[in-house]
Amino acid sequence: xxxxxxxxxxxxxxxxxxxxxxxxxxxxxxxxxxxxxxxxxxxxxxxxxxxxxxxxxxxxxxxxxxxxxxxxxxxxxxxxxxxxxxxxxxxxxxxxxxxxxxxxxxxxxxxxxxxxxxxxxxxxxxxxxxxxxxxxxxxxxxxxxxxxxxxxxxxxxxxxxxxxxxxxxxxxxxxxxxxxxxxxxxxxxxxxxxxxxxxxxxxxxxxxxxxxxxxxxxxxxxxxxxxxxxxxxxxxxxxxxxxxxxxxxxxxxxxxxxxxxxxxxxxxxxxxxxxxxxxxxxxxxxxxxxxxxxxxxxxxxxxxxxxxxxxxxxxxxxxxxxxxxxxxxxxxxxxxxxxxxxxxxxxxxxxxxxxxxxxxxxxxxxxxxxxxxxxxxxxxxxxxxxxxxxxxxxxxxxxxxxxxxxxxxxxxxxxxxxx
Amino acid sequence: xxxxxxxxxxxxxxxxxxxxxxxxxxxxxxxxxxxxxxxxxxxxxxxxxxxxxxxxxxxxxxxxxxxxxxxxxxxxxxxxxxxxxxxxxxxxxxxxxxxxxxxxxxxxxxxxxxxxxxxxxxxxxxxxxxxxxxxxxxxxxxxxxxxxxxxxxxxxxxxxxxxxxxxxxxxxxxxxxxxxxxxxxxxxxxxxxxxxxxxxxxxxxxxxxxxxxxxxxxxxxxxxxxxxxxxxxxxxxxxxxxxxxxxxxxxxxxxxxxxxxxxxxxxxxxxxxxxxxxxxxxxxxxxxxxxxxxxxxxxxxxxxxxxxxxxxxxxxxxxx
Numbered sequence: 001x002x003x004x005x006x007x008x009x010x011x012x013x014x015x016x017x018x019x020x021x022x023x024x025x026x027x028x029x030x031x032x033x034x035x036x037x038x039x040x041x042x043x044x045x046x047x048x049x050x051x052x053x054x055x056x057x058x059x060x061x062x063x064x065x066x067x068x069x070x071x072x073x074x075x076x077x078x079x080x081x082x083x084x085x086x087x088x089x090x091x092x093x094x095x096x097x098x099x100x101x102x103x104x105x106x107x108x109x110x111x112x113x114x115x116x117x118x119x120x121x122x123x124x125x126x127x128x129x130x131x132x133x134x135x136x137x138x139x140x141x142x143x144x145x146x147x148x149x150x151x152x153x154x155x156x157x158x159x160x161x162x163x164x165x166x167x168x169x170x171x172x173x174x175x176x177x178x179x180x181x182x183x184x185x186x187x188x189x190x191x192x193x194x195x196x197x198x199x200x201x202x203x204x205x206x207x208x209x210x211x212x213x214x215x216x217x218x219x220x221x222x223x224x225x226x227x228x229x230x231x232x233x234x235x236x237x238x239x240x241x242x243x244x245x246x247x248x249x250x251x252x253x254x255x256x257x258x259x260x261x262x263x264x265x266x267x268x269x270x271x272x273x274x275x276x277x278x279x280x281x282x283x284x285x286x287x288x289x290x291x292x293x294x295x296x297x298x299x300x301x302x303x304x305x306x307x308x309x310x311x312x313x314x315x316x317x318x319x320x321x322x323x324x325x326x327x328x329x330x331x332x333x334x335x336x337x338x339x340x341x342x343x344x345x346x347x348x349x350x351x352x353x354x355x356x357x358x359x360x361x362x363x364x365x366x367x368x369x370x371x372x373x374x375x376x377x378x379x380x381x382x383x384x385x386x387x388x389x390x391x392x393x394x395x396x397x398x399x400x401x402x403x404x405x406x407x408x409x410x411x412x413x414x415x416x417x418x419x
Numbered sequence: 420x421x422x423x424x425x426x427x428x429x430x431x432x433x434x435x436x437x438x439x440x441x442x443x444x445x446x447x448x449x450x451x452x453x454x455x456x457x458x459x460x461x462x463x464x465x466x467x468x469x470x471x472x473x474x475x476x477x478x479x480x481x482x483x484x485x486x487x488x489x490x491x492x493x494x495x496x497x498x499x500x501x502x503x504x505x506x507x508x509x510x511x512x513x514x515x516x517x518x519x520x521x522x523x524x525x526x527x528x529x530x531x532x533x534x535x536x537x538x539x540x541x542x543x544x545x546x547x548x549x550x551x552x553x554x555x556x557x558x559x560x561x562x563x564x565x566x567x568x569x570x571x572x573x574x575x576x577x578x579x580x581x582x583x584x585x586x587x588x589x590x591x592x593x594x595x596x597x598x599x600x601x602x603x604x605x606x607x608x609x610x611x612x613x614x615x616x617x618x619x620x621x622x623x624x625x626x627x628x629x630x631x632x633x634x635x636x637x638x639x640x641x642x643x644x645x646x647x648x649x650x651x652x653x654x655x656x657x658x659x660x661x662x663x664x665x666x667x668x669x670x671x672x673x674x675x676x677x678x679x680x681x682x683x684x685x686x687x688x689x690x691x692x693x694x695x696x697x698x699x700x701x702x703x704x705x706x707x708x709x710x711x712x713x714x715x716x717x718x719x720x721x722x723x724x725x726x727x728x729x730x731x732x733x734x735x736x737x738x739x
Contacts, residue, residue: 186555390607391558400607408624
């Protein structure tokens, strides 16, 4: 068998594992950014929703993205299991696994908007519906044979497909669920509900950072010319610049180098470079990351001011910066590297690619937001409420939804009920 | 009669077995024990601080307020007084808490006791407090409000407490949106029966295999009837009395009265040997016969049903 074929497949399955490992990063990031009473829940729900996404992606998701169909959706290859299928120089199963890991990341991002207040059953139902009617449709538009692919939209590893889609679902969720108890005061001012463990959050970010090499460099789909190295280089530079950008910005504005903001900056750099990692030069990667990091700080402030309670900053990190990352292609894509679409504004490509990028962001963002909103509203109507009761929220979702604590020694009894 | 708290403690200990089988006898006895304790406390404070400076009412809250205590119970009580001498009544509250603890009622972890200035106030400041709680409408403020609403005077001027309840009704009449917030406060019902129709015991260490009767079975009845009582201006605290008062305006509640009585008896039958307050709510499932399990499941189901009906009633009336 052809050695390159084997190398390609080996590389992509390694990247699949790296992307799957990003879920570990999310577990630590989310658990660290929330309160102790919800830690077990946050960690556990991540694992079981990955389970749900896996089955749904196998049953229908992959078929909707890559099946034969039209510019809107695909509809073949359901219940995927053809061992002999080859495509893009990869065994079909390897390609399937890689795509599945991406779908699971989008889902976990979306659930950021559910944190610390949604009922467990809401996670289950939304995981199924998101994995059928939201993520695969957008992925088909850009990565399948969809209408945005026809326009030459550049989204190398998924700033729009994965991050913006997940974030827009999170936005719909966080608006419908409303802020957590105690987040806002009657006079409109907000309170900080600090996460319980910054070390977890930092480890989570580092794990995500490492996993991101699977996400971005793996999106080369092969080892040819070792181009994955170039993509990895850009990824590393943007992540580093993102952390620095955010830290400098928060320091300049508040006088303190806030740790969660700095950590979000690293993630912002990673999200920003995700669309452009294969299309831009390293200096541009630094700039894209730096700006992403600075943006994330202002975006966090903006959502807080608008009373949109985003406990783990999914909207800012993946949404705002996802938009910036996608648009940055339209500015920095070089003629040599723009294998899809056209070069960016700063390389003589004019506004054409920027326009395509903008159209993609608006179309995908709106679709993800509107469909998520409708699904969640219907679910709310059917279930009475997506949110746990106030008493459950106060006692914490560990005990209310799972019957045991993530930190049992710290909790000996439930809240005084007064009767 | 009794001269010391220890004497009352012994009396409680000796008499309890003979009344523990009957809900009414048991609660009447609790009232007697607490009344005697308050009597000693009052005499003691009067001897140290002088006679009570103004009319007052010592009232019970929680399960005692509702006349629904089991064999063991913690303390939930307050004092409302005329005038301004809070210091005196706080001293009295402290002495009562101390006495009740000796007699056999654990101190309240949440400090819902007349020794706490939050629960020992003049009529006017209590009224302001009620308006404040309802205005704030946070989870804790509404929880405090509903604790106060389940109250009954044990010793003193009943009119003082009634004034507070009338104030609450008048605020609620002016601000009907508060019913929705109150409903949210009561909405949590711990699941007692699983999808396979099985009883759902606690999984936590130290409670494994035991079902939490109070949270799974008892609260839905109490909370449903409380919100209806608030809506209909019923000031009595005992759930059974509220049921009777509500029967005219909401005849459907009649069919749940027997269920609630059965639940109270059920709790006593199995828990009368409980050795402390914590255990009084926890029932080991292994102790139950097949018929007992069926009966308990039925009572849990009926409580949930009552709660849903109460919610529907408020919805139909446009209060939710």
